Amino acid sequence: MKLKYLGTAAAEGFPAVFCACETCKKARQAGGRNLRSRSQAILDDALLLDFPCDTYAHCLQYGIDLNAVRHLLITHIHKDHLYPTEFLYLQSAYSHPGDDYRLRVYGSVDVGELLGALPPAVGKHLDFVQVEPFAPFAVERYTVTALPARHSSPHPYIYQISDGQKTILYGHDTDLFPEQTWAYLTETGVRFDLVSLDCTEGAYEDLNYHGHMCLGRNVACRDRLRAENLIDADTRIVLNHFSHNGKSALYDDFRPQAEKNGFEVAYDGMEVVL
Numbered sequence: 001m002k003l004k005y006l007g008t009a010a011a012e013g014f015p016a017v018f019c020a021c022e023t024c025k026k027a028r029q030a031g032g033r034n035l036r037s038r039s040q041a042i043l044d045d046a047l048l049l050d051f052p053c054d055t056y057a058h059c060l061q062y063g064i065d066l067n068a069v070r071h072l073l074i075t076h077i078h079k080d081h082l083y084p085t086e087f088l089y090l091q092s093a094y095s096h097p098g099d100d101y102r103l104r105v106y107g108s109v110d111v112g113e114l115l116g117a118l119p120p121a122v123g124k125h126l127d128f129v130q131v132e133p134f135a136p137f138a139v140e141r142y143t144v145t146a147l148p149a150r151h152s153s154p155h156p157y158i159y160q161i162s163d164g165q166k167t168i169l170y171g172h173d174t175d176l177f178p179e180q181t182w183a184y185l186t187e188t189g190v191r192f193d194l195v196s197l198d199c200t201e202g203a204y205e206d207l208n209y210h211g212h213m214c215l216g217r218n219v220a221c222r223d224r225l226r227a228e229n230l231i232d233a234d235t236r237i238v239l240n241h242f243s244h245n246g247k248s249a250l251y252d253d254f255r256p257q258a259e260k261n262g263f264e265v266a267y268d269g270m271e272v273v274l
């Protein structure tokens with residue numbers, strides 16, 4: 001299994017699109033891994049995870065032919081994870097995807113509502129599959145399970161994805177998981193090879209709101225995953241989805257603090273091979 005991070009920022013990008021704060025200035029100066037586009041990943045070059053407005057740029061940068069990608073999992077309907085406007089260019093005035101081109105899009109009822117509002121000439125190329133929590137479904141050779149997240153959209157999911165050999169948890173966007181998600185995970189007794197965790201707020205110990213995580217919550221999440229035997233010493237834990245508003249949020253500043261706690265820090269273009 002190969003998970004490639006195409007974009008690793010929160011909604012506004014990092015540096016944020018119109019921002020003049022010191023962190024964003026430093027990010028622009030330092031460049032490299034300090035520059036983050038909106039959140040997206042692709043599994044084994046075949047299964048796309050989320051569809052932000054930076055999708056097109058990701059395709060150009062990483063040599064992805066969207067016409068060859070037929071499966072898209074949507075975590076939730078915030079615009080940095082689903083940007084339906086781009087689908088308008090499926091219409092024949094803009095693109096010639098082929099009459100039989102279908103992109104199968106999996107997501108909650110919220111996703112279906114947004115896609116349902118697109119013109120019929122777009123809809124004929126999109127096969128929407130409404131996904132219910134705790135109900136595993138097949139996507140090609142993968143078994144995928146949507147799990148409720150703790151986040152500020154109506155029906156946010158994180159995804160458990162297994163190819164029969166390896167299993168990952170794609171945990172974006174979420175706070176510490178809801179109890180029903182913990183209960184499912186412990187009852188099914190899964191063991192993850194990779195856990196990708198929200199770290200929107202960087203090195204803070206805790207936050208005064210719910211919906212995202214910071215380093216302190218990542219540690220709490222890891223400790224519980226360990227206590228419930230859902231991970232072991234070989235599990236890789238990658239922190240992802242960073243905002244310039246987080247503490248020590250710049251990649252260069254944050255990485256040593258994350259590594260001290262046994263975490264890896266995602267960057268645009270990072271590949272995790274399991």
Ligand SMILES: [Zn+2]
Pocket residue numbers: 010011039078080081173241
């Ligand atoms: Zn997000």
Ligand SMILES: [Zn+2]
Pocket residue numbers: 015016019020021022023024025244245
């Ligand atoms: Zn900023």
Ligand SMILES: [Zn+2]
Pocket residue numbers: 076078151152153173
């Ligand atoms: Zn979100």
